[in-house]
Structure formats: C-alpha cells, structure tokens
Amino acid sequence: xxxxxxxxxxxxxxxxxxxxxxxxxxxxxxxxxxxxxxxxxxxxxxxxxxxxxxxxxxxxxxxxxxxxxxxxxxxxxxxxxxxxxxxxxxxxxxxxxxxxxxxxxxxxxxxxxxxxxxxxxxxxxxxxxxxxxxxxxxxxxxxxxxxxxxxxxxxxxxxxxxxxxxxxxxxxxxxxxxxxxxxxxxxxxxxxxxxxxxxxxxxxxxxxxxxxxxxxxxxxxxxxxxxxxxxxxxxxxxxxxxxxxxxxxxxxxxxxxxxxxxxxxxxxxxxxxxxxxxxxxxxxxx
Amino acid sequence: xxxxxxxxxxxxxxxxxxxxxxxxxxxxxxxxxxxxxxxxxxxxxxxxxxxxxxxxxxxxxxxxxxxxxxxxxxxxxxxxxxxxxxxxxxxxxxxxxxxxxxxxxxxxxxxxxxxxxxxxxxxxxxxxxxxxxxxxxxxxxxxxxxxxxxxxxxxxxxxxxxxxxxxxxxxxxxxxxxxxxxxxxxxxxxxxxxxxxxxxxxxxxxxxxxxxxxxxxxxxxxxxxxxxxxxxxxxxxxxxxxxxxxxxxxxxxxxxxxxxxxxxxxxxxxxxxxxxxxxx
Numbered sequence: 001x002x003x004x005x006x007x008x009x010x011x012x013x014x015x016x017x018x019x020x021x022x023x024x025x026x027x028x029x030x031x032x033x034x035x036x037x038x039x040x041x042x043x044x045x046x047x048x049x050x051x052x053x054x055x056x057x058x059x060x061x062x063x064x065x066x067x068x069x070x071x072x073x074x075x076x077x078x079x080x081x082x083x084x085x086x087x088x089x090x091x092x093x094x095x096x097x098x099x100x101x102x103x104x105x106x107x108x109x110x111x112x113x114x115x116x117x118x119x120x121x122x123x124x125x126x127x128x129x130x131x132x133x134x135x136x137x138x139x140x141x142x143x144x145x146x147x148x149x150x151x152x153x154x155x156x157x158x159x160x161x162x163x164x165x166x167x168x169x170x171x172x173x174x175x176x177x178x179x180x181x182x183x184x185x186x187x188x189x190x191x192x193x194x195x196x197x198x199x200x201x202x203x204x205x206x207x208x209x210x211x212x213x214x215x216x217x218x219x220x221x222x223x224x225x226x227x228x229x230x231x232x233x234x235x236x237x238x239x240x241x242x243x244x245x246x247x248x249x250x251x252x253x254x255x256x257x258x259x260x261x262x263x264x265x266x267x268x269x270x271x272x273x274x275x276x277x278x279x280x281x282x283x284x285x286x
Numbered sequence: 287x288x289x290x291x292x293x294x295x296x297x298x299x300x301x302x303x304x305x306x307x308x309x310x311x312x313x314x315x316x317x318x319x320x321x322x323x324x325x326x327x328x329x330x331x332x333x334x335x336x337x338x339x340x341x342x343x344x345x346x347x348x349x350x351x352x353x354x355x356x357x358x359x360x361x362x363x364x365x366x367x368x369x370x371x372x373x374x375x376x377x378x379x380x381x382x383x384x385x386x387x388x389x390x391x392x393x394x395x396x397x398x399x400x401x402x403x404x405x406x407x408x409x410x411x412x413x414x415x416x417x418x419x420x421x422x423x424x425x426x427x428x429x430x431x432x433x434x435x436x437x438x439x440x441x442x443x444x445x446x447x448x449x450x451x452x453x454x455x456x457x458x459x460x461x462x463x464x465x466x467x468x469x470x471x472x473x474x475x476x477x478x479x480x481x482x483x484x485x486x487x488x489x490x491x492x493x494x495x496x497x498x499x500x501x502x503x504x505x506x507x508x509x510x511x512x513x514x515x516x517x518x519x520x521x522x523x524x525x526x527x528x529x530x531x532x533x534x535x536x537x538x539x540x541x542x543x544x545x546x547x548x549x550x551x552x553x554x555x556x557x558x559x560x561x562x563x564x565x566x
Contacts, residue, residue: 016379
C-alpha cells in the first residue's frame with residue numbers, strides 16, 4: 001500500500017481531532033479539576049469534594065433536579081405519543097398533500113430557541129396575550145401562564161412540545177415508511193382492525209426509531225436551558241429552574257466556577273448512563 | 287384494489303384525516319403568523335385589546351428603533367458572517383473527518399471515532415466554564431473566532447458525514463486510484479461530487495445551528511457591536527420599558543428568512559438528516 005493512502009486518513013481527521021482536543025477534551029478535563037476548587041477573586045483553592053457535598057445539601061439544586069425530572073417524565077412521553085400519532089397520520093395512504101404537512105409540522109424545529117421563546121412569552125402574557133384573549137372570548141378565565149408556578153411549568157412543556165413534536169414525527173415517519181405494506185395487508189386479511197394493526201404491526205416496526213427519539217429527547221431535556229431562560233428566567237419562585245439554568249446562574253451570574261463545574265459534572269453523570277444508551281443506538285448504525 | 291363498496295367510506299376517512307391534520311397544522315403555525323403580524327405593530331398595538339390579527343404599518347418604525355437600541359444592522363451582519371464562516375469551516379472539518387472514518391481502515395480508527403462521539407454524550411454545559419476561561423485567557427472575548435472555533439468539530443456533523451460517506455461504493459475510489467489519482471485529488475474530484483445532497487443537508491444544518499445558537503455566543507459576546515441576533519434580542523428583553531414591537535420585528539428577521547430558506551432547500555435537509563438518524 002502506498003504511503004499516501006496510509007497517512008491520508010490521519011491527515012483528513014487531523015483538523016477535527018485537534019479542534020476536538022483543544023475545545024472539548026481539554027475543557028472536559030479542566031472542568032473536573034475546577035469542580036475540586038473554590039474560586040475567589042480569580043484565585044483557586046483546592047477544596048476536594050466540598051463542592052459535591054454542598055451540592056447534595058443545596059435545596060435549589062434539588063428543586064432544579066425535580067423540575068427537570070417533571071418535564072422529563074410528563075412532557076417527553078406526551079410529546080412522543082403525539083409524534084407517533086402524527087407520524088401514523090402522515091404515513092396514511094388516505095392523506096393528501098403529505099409533503100406539505102410534513103414540512104409544516106417540521107417548521108417549528110427550524111426556529112431558533114430565542115425567537116420562539118420571545119413569541120411564546122408575548123402570546124402567553126396574562127393580561128395582553130392573544131391566548132388569554134381567545135380563552136376569555138369563549139368565556140374562560142385568564143390563565144396565569146407565566147406567573148403561576150404550576151402554569152409556568154405547563155407553559156414550558158407547551159413550548160417544548162410545539163418545538164420538537166414535528167421533528168420527532170419526521171424521524172418516526174421515515175422509519176414507518178420502511179415497514180412493508182404487505183404486513184398491513186396480511187393483518188387486514190387476518191381480520192385485524194386499525195387498532196390491532198397499530199399495536200401488532202406499526203409499533204413493533206417503529207421500535208428502533210422510538211428508542212432513538214426517547215433517548216435523544218431525554219438527553220436534550222436534561223440539558224434544557226434556553227426555553228426556561230427566555231420564557232421565565234427560571235421563575236416564578238424557581239418553578240422552571242432547570243439544572244441548565246442553575247448551572248448558568250452559578251457560573252455567569254455569581255462567577256462561582258468551581259460550584260458550577262460540580263453541577264455540570266453531576267449533570268454529566270446523570271446523562272452518562274443514558275448517554276451510553278444513546279451511543280449504542282447511534283453507534284450501531286453503520 | 288379497493289373494493290368498490292368500501293370506496294365512499296375510505297374517501298370520508300381520508301377527508302376527515304386531511305382536515306383534522308390541516309386544523310392541527312394551522313394551530314402549529316399560529317405563532318409564525320402572529321410573529322409576522324406583531325413585527326408590523328407598535329408595542330401599544332401588540333398589547334392592545336383586542337390584540338391585532340392583521341399586519342399594521344409599524345414595521346419601519348420598529349426597524350428604526352431596533353437599529354437605534356441595538357445597532358441591529360451590525361448585529362444582522364455579525365450573525366450572517368459568523369454563520370457563513372462557521373458553515374464553511376465546520377462543513378470542511380466534518381466532511382474530511384467523516385470521509386476518513388467512513389472509507390479508510392487505519393490503526394486507532396474506532397478509538398478516535400469513539401472519542402469524537404463522546405462529544406454527543408457529554409453535555410455542552412460541562413465545557414462552558416473552562417471554554418469561557420480559555421477564551422478570556424486568549425483575549426478572544428467579543429471575537430468571531432471565539433464563537434466559531436469551539437464547535438467547528440461538531441460531533442453530530444462528523445457522524446452525519448460518516449453515515450452518508452458510507453454509502454459511497456469502494457469500487458469508485460479504487461478505480462480513481464488505479465487511474466493514478468492522489469488521495470486529496472480523489473477526495474475533491476471523485477468523492478465530493480456525488481456527495482452534493484448530503485453536503486447540502488450538512489450545510490443547512492450547520493447554518494441553522496449557528497444562526498440560532500444562543501448560550502455560547504451569549505457567554506463570549508459582551509460588547510453590543512459584536513452580538514448575534516439571538517443574543518441581541520435576549521438582551522433587549524427585560525429592559526424596563528421593553529419595546530416589544532422592535533423585539534418582535536427582530537425576531538421575525540431571525541425566524542422568517544431562515545424558515546423561507548429552509549422551505550426552499552428542505553428536500554435535501556430532511557432526507558439528509560434522516561439518512562444519518564434512522565439507518566439500520
């Protein structure tokens with residue numbers, strides 16, 4: 001084999017590897033070192049596991065963990081159920097103009113988090129927002145979307161669902177289109193109605209894509225920062241304080257870099273297990 | 287074939303489905319319509335009762351205020367320049383790496399690829415603080431390179447390109463080599479041309495990713511003349527007398543043109559992304 005061909009892959013991968021080492025690997029390691037230090041006025045003192053001990057006794061961290069967990073346990077399944085329904089509908093042979101629908105439902109995904117956060121904040125304004133105006137038009141009371149702790153969580157869930165459902169539906173749809181039509185025909189011959197066909201043909205066919213969307217949504221949800229930051233700044237009364245928001249506050253509002261790094265590592269450990277699953281799903285695809 | 291007797295029932299079900307979905311889609315698109323309306327209205331009109339449902343005549347005034355409060359022309363240019371440079375740079379880095387991992391067998395291949403994919407698993411928050419310190423030490427705060435460089439080797443982009451390059455037949459490369467093609471020329475002349483759809487998908491993805499990115503630019507860009515659109519919009523919000531007409535006009539500039547670009551190029555984008563996401 002010629003030397004050029006032997007060396008070529010290293011040369012091609014070198015820029016990526018060098019950039020990765022400088023801007024990802026080094027910060028990952030540095031972050032761990034930082035998490036063992038307390039930074040005061042730019043001077044770092046080694047404090048061992050102190051930041052991690054503090055974390056365990058920090059009620060705000062547990063609030064952030066709980067808030068993130070609530071979104072994870074409630075919003076993600078609801079969204080993926082909606083996405084599955086949407087994918088099945090988009091896959092139906094009875095549907096006209098499928099491309100238009102697929103595109104329309106995907107569009108929210110293209111919108112930046114800040115842009116849709118601003119729009120939602122104004123639409124959901126308690127006194128002047130369009131949503132409450134419509135609700136009052138049909139005789140309902142105004143809903144304190146962003147100012148009540150429970151409703152703020154619901155608003156956050158609504159925004160996330162609006163943004164990501166179509167994207168997940170498109171991933172599921174691509175998978176559905178590879179389920180052979182003969183399977184549905186066979187199910188019909190066996191006398192299966194739409195519901196049984198869904199349970200015994202559609203769902204098993206969707207399994208790998210469902211697993212992928214579950215894992216991606218879980219990892220994304222654990223890290224959410226932009227939506228709660230733009231919508232409510234983590235409030236009211238810390239109702240939408242997520243781990244991402246708390247980490248950002250500690251790092252860039254209080255400049256407590258050591259503690260922020262400990263939070264980051266706690267988050268990384270949390271994601272680690274799920275990340276392994278993700279890596280398996282994504283890595284096994286070649 | 288559909289039995290003739292079942293046809294009317296099927297037709298009805300098809301119509302119900304189409305109209306049901308159309309209704310759901312209309313609800314999903316309301317924020318876009320409302321954004322277009324609000325961008326052309328003054329703050330007073332936006333928060334008036336009833337809220338405006340049709341476009342008004344305040345767009346130029348909103349844009350003027352935006353320019354005055356946030357130097358928005360400069361901000362848009364920043365966003366465009368950063369996203370363009372990033373797309374080219376990250377596109378090159380990811381495509382080269384994706385090709386190396388897809389089409390060569392070499393020592394350390396799996397280890398190195400696994401290392402890069404670590405970037406998918408480790409949350410971005412872990413690196414925020416050290417990266418910020420690194421940029422501060424390099425005196426790179428408020429510079430384009432501080433925004434662009436850290437995400438240039440984007441793991442998702444590398445993954446996507448490896449997936450797409452995998453579909454390229456080895457025979458094509460071998461015949462190029464037999465013809466005496468060097469490795470770099472092989473890449474440029476033989477590999478890249480058939481990869482055009484995948485490259486388009488990668489390009490759209492990278493551009494959108496950078497155009498919409500918020501947290502990292504928020505951290506490294508502090509000077510009002512260096513901001514990108516999302517950061518500038520976020521900084522305008524929360525000031526005591528927030529001018530929502532201006533903010534929403536800026537938001538429309540951030541969202542509507544990229545939505546339009548996406549709609550024209552989407553064929554490449556969606557199919558290209560899915561090639562990476564759901565292959566067996």
